Amino acid sequence: VEASIPEPQRAAWTKHEFSGFQNKEEFEREVVRHVETTLARSIYNCDESAAYSASSLAFRDRLVQGWNKTQQRQTFTDSKRIYYLSLEFLMGRALDNAMLNLGAKEVAKEGLAELGFRIEDIVGQEHDAALGNGGLGRLAACFLDSMATLNYPAWGYGLRYRYGIFKQEIIDGYQVEVPDYWLDFNPWEFPRHDVTVDIQFYGQVRKSQDENGKTVAIWEGGETVTAVAYDVPTPGYDTPSTNNLRLWSSKAASGEFDFQKFNSGDYESSVADQQRAETISAVLYPNDNLDRGKELRIKQQYFWVAASLYDIVRRFKKSKRSWNEFPDQVAIQLNDTHPTLAIVELQRILIDVEGLEWDEAWNIVTSTFGYTNHTVLPEALEKWPVGLIQHLLPRHLQIIYDINLFFLQSVEKRFPEDRDILRRVSIIEESQPKMVRMAYLAVVGSHKVNGVAELHSDLIQTTIFKDFVTIFGEDKFTNVTNGITPRRWLHQANPRLSELIASKTGGYEFLKDLTLLNKLELFVDDKTFRKEWAEIKFANKVRLAKYIKSTLNVNVNPAALFDVQVKRIHEYKRQQLNIFGVIHRYLTLKAMSPEERKKQQPRVSIFGGKAAPGYWMAKQIIHLINNVGGVVNQDPDIGDLLKVIFLEDYNVSKAEMIIPASDLSEHISTAGTEASGTSNMKFVLNGGLIIGTCDGANIEITREIGQENIFLFGTLSEDVEDLRHMHTYGEHPIDPNLAKVFDAIQGGMFGEPNDFNAMISAVRDHGDYYLVSDDFQSYIDTHKMVDTEYQNQEEWISKCIRSVARMGFFSSDRCINEYAEGIWNIEPLAV
Numbered sequence: 142v143e144a145s146i147p148e149p150q151r152a153a154w155t156k157h158e159f160s161g162f163q164n165k166e167e168f169e170r171e172v173v174r175h176v177e178t179t180l181a182r183s184i185y186n187c188d189e190s191a192a193y194s195a196s197s198l199a200f201r202d203r204l205v206q207g208w209n210k211t212q213q214r215q216t217f218t219d220s221k222r223i224y225y226l227s228l229e230f231l232m233g234r235a236l237d238n239a240m241l242n243l244g245a246k247e248v249a250k251e252g253l254a255e256l257g258f259r260i261e262d263i264v265g266q267e268h269d270a271a272l273g274n275g276g277l278g279r280l281a282a283c284f285l286d287s288m289a290t291l292n293y294p295a296w297g298y299g300l301r302y303r304y305g306i307f308k309q310e311i312i313d314g315y316q317v318e319v320p321d322y323w324l325d326f327n328p329w330e331f332p333r334h335d336v337t338v339d340i341q342f343y344g345q346v347r348k349s350q351d352e353n354g355k356t357v358a359i360w361e362g363g364e365t366v367t368a369v370a371y372d373v374p375t376p377g378y379d380t381p382s383t384n385n386l387r388l389w390s391s392k393a394a395s396g397e398f399d400f401q402k403f404n405s406g407d408y409e410s411s412v413a414d415q416q417r418a419e420t421i422s423a424v425l426y427p428n429d430n431l432d433r434g435k436e437l438r439i440k441q442q443y444f445w446v447a448a449s450l451y452d453i454v455r456r457f458k459k460s461k462r463s464w465n466e467f468p469d470q471v472a473i474q475l476n477d478t479h480p481t482l483a484i485v486e487l488q489r490i491l492i493d494v495e496g497l498e499w500d501e502a503w504n505i506v507t508s509t510f511g512y513t514n515h516t517v518l519p520e521a522l523e524k525w526p527v528g529l530i531q532h533l534l535p536r537h538l539q540i541i542y543d544i545n546l547f548f549l550q551s552v553e554k555r556f557p558e559d560r561d562i563l564r565r566v567s568i569i570e571e572s573q574p575k576m577v578r579m580a581y582l583a584v585v586g587s588h589k590v591n592g593v594a595e596l597h598s599d600l601i602q603t604t605i606f607k608d609f610v611t612i613f614g615e616d617k618f619t620n621v622t623n624g625i626t627p628r629r630w631l632h633q634a635n636p637r638l639s640e641l642i643a644s645k646t647g648g649y650e651f652l653k654d655l656t657l658l659n660k661l662e663l664f665v666d667d668k669t670f671r672k673e674w675a676e677i678k679f680a681n682k683v684r685l686a687k688y689i690k691s692t693l694n695v696n697v698n699p700a701a702l703f704d705v706q707v708k709r710i711h712e713y714k715r716q717q718l719n720i721f722g723v724i725h726r727y728l729t730l731k732a733m734s735p736e737e738r739k740k741q742q743p744r745v746s747i748f749g750g751k752a753a754p755g756y757w758m759a760k761q762i763i764h765l766i767n768n769v770g771g772v773v774n775q776d777p778d779i780g781d782l783l784k785v786i787f788l789e790d791y792n793v794s795k796a797e798m799i800i801p802a803s804d805l806s807e808h809i810s811t812a813g814t815e816a817s818g819t820s821n822m823k824f825v826l827n828g829g830l831i832i833g834t835c836d837g838a839n840i841e842i843t844r845e846i847g848q849e850n851i852f853l854f855g856t857l858s859e860d861v862e863d864l865r866h867m868h869t870y871g872e873h874p875i876d877p878n879l880a881k882v883f884d885a886i887q888g889g890m891f892g893e894p895n896d897f898n899a900m901i902s903a904v905r906d907h908g909d910y911y912l913v914s915d916d917f918q919s920y921i922d923t924h925k926m927v928d929t930e931y932q933n934q935e936e937w938i939s940k941c942i943r944s945v946a947r948m949g950f951f952s953s954d955r956c957i958n959e960y961a962e963g964i965w966n967i968e969p970l971a972v
């Protein structure tokens with residue numbers, strides 16, 4: 142149905158257009174109006190939570206204006222759009238971000254003050270939107286910010302989980318998971334009850350003839366679940382562009398609520414159908430870098446990609462263009478293999494619904510998709526049992542088999558001598574049971590495949606996708622090193638540092654062109670500048686120290702060196718190496734005379750991060766950290782020389798407080814395991830130095846900032862395999878200092894020793910897969926260097942300033958421009 146307002150009536154509409162608020166009075170008026178009307182509260186009943194709600198609604202009104210215009214502009218210009226498919230968007234808080242991106246934070250601050258509130262308290266009321274596990278989901282959120290800021294016509298597509306990543310509580314040193322119900326009040330989404338798609342599961346496929354006598358596949362029967370769209374406006378910085386993030390929520394299809402059953406008194410089972418449908422979008426799987434192969438997970442994946450593709454195809458069809466123009470109008474980026482079924486679904490739509498021939502359809506499909514790989518860890522590479530897909534998506538399995546057949550035929554033709562290659566590259570793994578290799582399907586169905594840092598992109602080409610490089614050629618494979626948005630990770634998280642930088646680089650332009658940071662090099666030797674820089678870092682540390690006191694009741698000295706490792710807990714990220722190093726430090730301090738101790742650099746070791754609920758070893762690591770803290774923090778011999786802190790429930794908003802307060806942060810994965818890492822970039826951008834291995838983006842950070850400004854240690858990725866081989870087949874003596882640490886743990890210094898047997902024997906008896914012992918000595922030596930260098934504060938600060946000045950490369954704006962040019966072939970839209 143044509144729903145647009147006829148031309149003669151449009152003037153009446155435009156005359157009433159809401160013009161936003163330009164000053165604090167107008168902002169106040171909007172807040173008061175929302176408190177009194179939308180929230181139905183009054184001056185006598187307005188707490189911080191109501192003030193937060195009303196402020197958000199006031200800003201939302203402004204966002205919506207830009208959003209409507211952006212959508213209209215995209216439609217009228219009929220420009221090519223990029224669709225970013227990600228099962229995770231770790232957005233964090235929206236109000237602060239909206240205020241800054243719209244350039245109205247000052248207005249809001251003054252307005253709220255007049256109304257009797259402190260802006261920090263109001264912003265702090267917001268519940269994080271935590272629809273992600275870690276780096277992968279936060280990257281997607283940074284990309285949305287950059288795509289809007291750079292005026293690219295872009296849409297994000299994801300799932301609207303009722304429960305985001307669980308809330309972590311620490312009880313008696315153990316992680317306990319609590320559900321995160323975040324939707325109580327969410328002013329940042331718009332339900333679109335009129336935008337729904339029915340998604341089919343199960344059923345069977347039969348062959349039939351169409352009117353031209355052509356054989357066609359008919360997929361019928363099974364069950365239907367409805368996808369409902371929820372739209373989240375995502376504003377760019379200093380631009381009217383506001384893009385859309387569309388999240389799908391599942392509900393029972395209208396026919397599914399079985400009135401027959403209901404009327405016959407079987408109320409329970411009719412409600413059960415409804416609940417089963419809603420389960421699809423109920424919860425985010427809390428695993429990072431791990432594939433668990435659960436049926437509900439693949440249901441989520443198909444539900445989300447099928448709804449998104451229906452939407453994308455519907456929008457394309459409105460333009461009445463021919464199908465071969467599809468890739469000129471549509472680019473779809475697959476964030477990891479999670480959306481790989483989109484490749485199969487588009488092929489199905491083109492051949493089964495639109496009647497295209499296989500080859501023509503397949504050309505369109507492969508020209509449309511790009512695939513980003515984020516890991517080489519074998520346990521994270523998705524595989525699905527053939528039988529499961531057969532049952533759930535019978536037509537898709539047929540198409541996967543056909544894709545594989547045609548692909549293998551072409552390989553066989555080109556490499557007739559190499560019989561083994563077919564087994565190696567087949568999308569179907571001939572195992573028991575047979576499995577669909579999603580990464581291979583993603584490679585075969587995309588025109589570009591990228592890794593997320595140089596080392597990682599090299600590794601995927603020489604290991605997991607080696608044969609595919611031979612088959613498709615090198616040009617199909619590329620690198621786009623990750624980046625972060627400086628708006629959230631500098632301006633929002635560290636406003637005073639952002640202001641200081643602005644005062645030296647000619648205003649806030651650097652937030653749009655991060656390479657302008659290089660102007661800071663001119664001020665490295667400027668004493669006053671260095672002093673201001675140091676004061677800001679100290680203030681950020683004081684704030685964190687207060688938070689530690691208020692949550693853990695531990696006093697930490699803000700003058701001590703703050704050494705931070707915050708990220709998901711994972712053996713490959715090696716928090717165990719860090720805590721073993723901390724224990725070694727403790728033992729060393731204990732063995733010193735009081736005089737010697739006085740000469741040591743005081744430290745606070747800060748940890749934070751969630752363990753996947755089923756990841757037992759990761760939970761043991763958290764337990765050990767807490768137990769070590771329990772002993773060290775009480776020890777009168779040690780005092781301020783060492784404190785060990787585990788911050789509960791690490792998330793985006795906590796990161797915004799922790800990162801600006803770090804002097805040193807740890808990025809110490811076993812070489813070759815961390816694809817990129819992005820918190821390494823955030824820490825350096827906030828004036829902290831890093832200790833790290835030659836892994837992921839650490840390598841490029843070193844190249845940009847200079848190796849004199851980073852503390853690198855440990856095995857190189859090219860040596861890892863040989864070492865592992867030696868551990869398995871040769872001698873593997875444990876590093877003597879590490880052995881002392883193990884003795885202390887097993888002697889009961891940190892509680893029941895048996896609790897930590899598995900952690901120790903992974904290193905001592907089971908091959909030390911993550912090379913903790915091999916890297917231990919160089920790790921503690923490097924920490925000694927850190928201590929020495931930290932004593933010379935003037936030089937330390939100079940290093941920090943120089944590093945920040947050289948971080949321009951790591952903006953997600955650079956990254957998005959590289960995707961746009963090299964993969965999506967898409968231009969920004971003039972505003």
Ligand code: RUG
Binds near residue numbers: 477515815816819837
């Ligand atoms: O572990 C990687 C990080 O190294 C990387 O920085 C981030 C964004 O590219 O993605 C993380 N990742 C990888 N999260 N999940 C996976 C595998 O599915």
